[in-house]
Amino acid sequence: MALTLEQIAQRFGGEIVGDATLQVGGLAPLDLAQPHQLAFLANPKYLSQVETTQAGAVLIAAADLDKLASRAGRTFIVTPNPYAYFARVAQLFIDLAAPKAPAGVHPGAVIDPSAQVAASAVIGPNVVIDAFVVIGEQVRIDANVTIGRGTRIDEGAHLYPNVTVYHGCKIGPRAIIHAGAVIGSDGFGFAPDFVGEGEARTGSWVKIPQVGGVTIGADVEIGANTTIDRGAMADTIIEECVKIDNLVQIGHNCKIGAYTVIAGCAGIAGSTTIGRHCMIGGAVGIAGHVTLADFVIVTAKSGVSKSLLKPGMYTSAFPAVGHAEWNKSAALMRNLDKMRERIKALETALAERGSEA
Amino acid sequence: MALTLEQIAQRFGGEIVGDATLQVGGLAPLDLAQPHQLAFLANPKYLSQVETTQAGAVLIAAADLDKLASRAGRTFIVTPNPYAYFARVAQLFIDLAAPKAPAGVHPGAVIDPSAQVAASAVIGPNVVIDAFVVIGEQVRIDANVTIGRGTRIDEGAHLYPNVTVYHGCKIGPRAIIHAGAVIGSDGFGFAPDFVGEGEARTGSWVKIPQVGGVTIGADVEIGANTTIDRGAMADTIIEECVKIDNLVQIGHNCKIGAYTVIAGCAGIAGSTTIGRHCMIGGAVGIAGHVTLADFVIVTAKSGVSKSLLKPGMYTSAFPAVGHAEWNKSAALMRNLDKMRERIKALETALAERGSEA
Amino acid sequence: MALTLEQIAQRFGGEIVGDATLQVGGLAPLDLAQPHQLAFLANPKYLSQVETTQAGAVLIAAADLDKLASRAGRTFIVTPNPYAYFARVAQLFIDLAAPKAPAGVHPGAVIDPSAQVAASAVIGPNVVIDAFVVIGEQVRIDANVTIGRGTRIDEGAHLYPNVTVYHGCKIGPRAIIHAGAVIGSDGFGFAPDFVGEGEARTGSWVKIPQVGGVTIGADVEIGANTTIDRGAMADTIIEECVKIDNLVQIGHNCKIGAYTVIAGCAGIAGSTTIGRHCMIGGAVGIAGHVTLADFVIVTAKSGVSKSLLKPGMYTSAFPAVGHAEWNKSAALMRNLDKMRERIKALETALAERGSEA
Missing domain, CATH: 2.160.10.10 (Hexapeptide repeat proteins)
Known part of the structure; x- marks a missing residue:
């Protein structure tokens, strides 16, 4: 089961940069892809992998393609959303490969x-x-x-x-x-x-x-x-x-x-x-x-x-922390009213001192 | 499928005030009910709707009936719990209408x-x-x-x-x-x-x-x-x-x-x-x-x-608030022991000042 | 359906102290067990029940057996983990009693x-x-x-x-x-x-x-x-x-x-x-x-x-407390930043007083 990039682009859009007759038989991540596979750059932080990937072709956004130091000999399908494009092509390959249950x-x-x-x-x-x-x-x-x-x-x-x-x-x-x-x-x-x-x-x-x-x-x-x-x-x-x-x-x-x-x-x-x-x-x-x-x-x-x-x-959720640490905070939280009382008492005392002074 | 108020009261109790021979074919809220329907007043705050409803009759508690400015021409079934009464009558209409699965x-x-x-x-x-x-x-x-x-x-x-x-x-x-x-x-x-x-x-x-x-x-x-x-x-x-x-x-x-x-x-x-x-x-x-x-x-x-x-x-649950606001409170909550230390230090300092004075 | 203690020990290990030919037909807790049943001491705090139980025999750890005031006439299977042993013997009795679904x-x-x-x-x-x-x-x-x-x-x-x-x-x-x-x-x-x-x-x-x-x-x-x-x-x-x-x-x-x-x-x-x-x-x-x-x-x-x-x-969970008490603490918790401000103000005021003095 293989499709040319041209067949894929006809179905899902995108601009082919390179060899439109290239055939791919599936998808894989940039670091694992083989020459018969289509890879995708969903996150620009993996841009350097595009220059080293074995993939036959790479799904890429135009802005990321422009950042590449060299396109030498590589083939791309340029699309605004390589991740969604990947999902659609992956689904297509599954549909082509899966045995269809007969109607009835x-x-x-x-x-x-x-x-x-x-x-x-x-x-x-x-x-x-x-x-x-x-x-x-x-x-x-x-x-x-x-x-x-x-x-x-x-x-x-x-x-x-x-x-x-x-x-x-x-x-x-x-x-x-x-x-x-x-x-x-x-x-x-x-x-x-x-x-x-x-x-x-x-x-x-x-x-x-x-x-x-x-x-x-x-x-x-x-x-x-x-x-x-x-x-x-x-x-x-x-x-x-x-x-x-x-x-x-x-x-x-x-x-x-x-x-x-x-x-x-x-x-x-x-x-x-x-x-x-x-x-x-x-x-x-x-x-x-x-x-x-x-x-x-x-x-x-x-x-x-x-x-x-x-x-x-x-939000209203707390992240788990060490059990003892949590219990200490939780106990203090249940006594916040006492803490407030102490602050109030301090404020009153300080105010009285102020007026005495 | 219709029942007289008398038939309903014979089955579920309640006192009919008005025309006991009136027929109803279903239930509806006060504001939507039609003359062939029975409405109910479950919450006294909707009392005014009783005076304007199109319903053929209204399920009502005695105390609420007494508060009505006018009963003019209206029919009621008086019951201590109009909402439960509504539920029972609604179930009866469903049972009458539903196709019964044959035993076996x-x-x-x-x-x-x-x-x-x-x-x-x-x-x-x-x-x-x-x-x-x-x-x-x-x-x-x-x-x-x-x-x-x-x-x-x-x-x-x-x-x-x-x-x-x-x-x-x-x-x-x-x-x-x-x-x-x-x-x-x-x-x-x-x-x-x-x-x-x-x-x-x-x-x-x-x-x-x-x-x-x-x-x-x-x-x-x-x-x-x-x-x-x-x-x-x-x-x-x-x-x-x-x-x-x-x-x-x-x-x-x-x-x-x-x-x-x-x-x-x-x-x-x-x-x-x-x-x-x-x-x-x-x-x-x-x-x-x-x-x-x-x-x-x-x-x-x-x-x-x-x-x-x-x-x-x-209770032990917090309601969700804005994410940033929550995070600020949560961070403070995890540092309550430091806040307590500061209060303690203030109390000590103030006590020392007091004794100095 | 009954097994001798010897048959049980052959399958699951443990040392029999007492009558290895004794037959048991099931398991029960110490306080409910009958003479045809095997009981178990999983928690040392129930040690005294071992001396009064009606059980035919008791699963016990060696350390607990040593603590017994008297073993008079009693039979034990000594095993490092009486609770796990109990579970295995209980499963065996279930398997022996249960009707087996025929293969196919x-x-x-x-x-x-x-x-x-x-x-x-x-x-x-x-x-x-x-x-x-x-x-x-x-x-x-x-x-x-x-x-x-x-x-x-x-x-x-x-x-x-x-x-x-x-x-x-x-x-x-x-x-x-x-x-x-x-x-x-x-x-x-x-x-x-x-x-x-x-x-x-x-x-x-x-x-x-x-x-x-x-x-x-x-x-x-x-x-x-x-x-x-x-x-x-x-x-x-x-x-x-x-x-x-x-x-x-x-x-x-x-x-x-x-x-x-x-x-x-x-x-x-x-x-x-x-x-x-x-x-x-x-x-x-x-x-x-x-x-x-x-x-x-x-x-x-x-x-x-x-x-x-x-x-x-x-941990990050709070235990439920009275609703009003919880709501008070929760409100204070949402205002911890104000409490912190007041502490800060007190510290500043006290420091200024200090420098004035």
Whole structure:
């Protein structure tokens, strides 16, 4: 499997500087690449490696190409974003090499007669598709996935094994949902129906029916074992090109704006709105019913309890230090009021001395 | 599908003030409700909406009804808890409208001959039920669920797709377990069997067999992809009407008291006992072998490392602030001992001045 | 089912002091054990229970045996590590009592003709095994597990129900993977390809193909619903005898050193290396691209943002205290800079007084 640089540039753009007929069969980092491979300079600090690499050709930004001492005999594809270009070409080589699962429904799948499955879709063994589900063209549904009544999966989406999508949800075009993710489980809503106080309290929690759904936009990616709850009345909404990592929890009626990325183990409570182009770090917790503006960044392990209405970076996490050192600081922190008292006493004493003087 | 207010009140109680023959076909918020819908006043601050709503009738507490300037021509159901009443009526309309899965076992299910499945149970495709399992009346087990040897699922319980229940567990009546949850996996217990220190250390971890089970009470709800480990010797216990959100981890031999609610991403280490009517916030972590009294509230993202033996609200989380501001405070916090030294030095200096004077 | 102490000692070692022909049929704690049971003294503080226990025999360390006031008529197995010995004997009794699933492939499993499955393996219902998979001797794969193309599962491994292993992974001998775990999902990697600033920003995230795999060593245990991502280029590596609890996230290209234990709800971002014999507490978060030395301990709920290159215990978590008390300390903490200013002012004032005097 090999492509000429010309074939690659025809598909992904970029200007070839050097031999456009050169063939490459894959990609590699500058320091490991061989003559049949395409390398890339994503970070200018590795510029010197471009002069020593064995790579057949190098993806490079125009500004970096200009900094090279010598281009002698080398070939380049010049592009504003070599890293994104690399990703696209790498995906192309994978697609060319990968065995394509044949379109069609595995005989071990269980599909309700009222469901519509496009002819080009690939439905794996033991997939269970309930009534009135609509599966678009080129959709791929892997083994042991379950899809509830009336859900729609748009063209080119890929659901990995053991995913569950509840009833009444919409999965956008080209969405990728990794194994074990759950889309559309009930939001966590209960009305307290108790009388009496303390140990005399009796009654129960009454479940609030969750009759909204989940709407997931185009090009969204959702990580393994992540959970996205359905809305109580209206839908939970994940806009286009949102990228969500593994083991993330998104509560009912949240709205996550387009292009936002959410790292692993984050949790977002119900009815919270997150803007576009936000970056939510790993294990961040965000309270319910708050709003984050576009372009908000929350660093890993921070907790958000109020709306953050201006773009920018927010934090509330401490980095781990030696256990004894930490305990000393933590003890002082719990006694800050005493420290303040002592400062106050000093100020008063000094003021009195001043007036005595 | 419509019900008269009289039919609703016969089922759920409450006093009708106005036209008992009025028919409603669903529920809606005060500001959106139409004449064929029932609205509810859960929060007195929306009292003025009761006077302008288009709703056919309104669920209201007696005290709020008394505050209305005019009831002119309006109909009410008076109940002490309109929000819980709303939830119950909403569930009734869903039950009336939803297509009922027919009782019986899907031919694609795999059921051990020694298992007992009640005639009214609904067992979905690809469900796997091992030996000596007992499935009660009206139980619903969705596609791709796996149930281990000797487990008992009581009447009216609902297991969503891709749930795994290990052997020897008990799931109480009307329990709801959402997709991907795992009940009865091995507790995390290993005996260290190492000799030598530092890099000379050799040996291994020896698994402690986990021979207890999990006992889940009546009316418990467990969220998607939540995990509850089996006990080492005795059972892990979740008492009646406990509500657990998604992606929660409950360690072996925990006991969670009745009516307690646990929000998403919380983790509770082994052998911890949580009282009744507690509220555990999202992403809270609770250490092993501690006890929380009844009516303890732990706010989101807090960590509990010791027993909390008195009811009340406990916290250890900071809210995120601007990154630079946070870093400044955090740096000062790590140097609190120096600040204390400076205060001490000031006190000493001032005392010396005093004695000089 | 009963074994003589001699049979037990032949298998697991230890010196019998007393009646080697005594038969036991199980294990129990000292205070509950009956004459047909074997008890164990793991913690010297329970030494007095050894003198009163009903147990037929007691597992004990030599040093503790010497401290006993009287051994009158009692039987012991003397071993350096009674707790690990207990665990091994307990496992033996479970293995003897448990019904063995017969070797072979359930007719409801779907296995690609190119896959190799050892004759002694047990493959459950609805298991889906893709092309070129290799399943070793004595492997047990439970219901509804899915295994991707070219993955290898070594002898004696056990995959519980609903596990997903993606393509191109290696699971070592005797590894245990609990229900719902996902091994080999795509790492979270996207190249930003945007132009413009703020609301004028356009473009998208370009997925970085993840073409590495996951390599899991011998005797690893992985908890329920835990996720381990595949590497971007090279493999994510979990070395031998690592023990990972439930709901843990391990990012792409991490390397976890042998014998390290990771408690529930922890999250480790991509390209991080954790040494051997580390202990990572529950809900700990570790940033990407950092290194932890061997024998590092991180306490529960702490966050690690930089490399920790020396063995030892590290912390950054506060324990929950009363909500009002916490809020007071937290407010003071946010105003530490003002406190510092006041100290500075006092120092200046005092110095001026000094020079005046």
